[in-house]
Amino acid sequence: MKVASSIKTLKNRHPDCKVVRRKGRLYVINKTNPRFKARQG
Numbered sequence: 083m084k085v086a087s088s089i090k091t092l093k094n095r096h097p098d099c100k101v102v103r104r105k106g107r108l109y110v111i112n113k114t115n116p117r118f119k120a121r122q123g
Contacts, residue, residue: 089122 086092092110093099096118102109112118 086120089120092118092120 089101089108089110093101096112096115098114099110099112099118102111106123108122110118110120
């Protein structure tokens with residue numbers, strides 16, 4: 083998982099990044115480049 087101060091900056095880093103809410107947590111997932119995964123909350 084990458085370390086970023088905010089999820090929004092991670093989302094802007096790659097066009098395929100998607101922000102998903104699961105169980106009250108925010109996730110950034112990326113199918114093509116899995117190293118952009120992140121979690122918040």
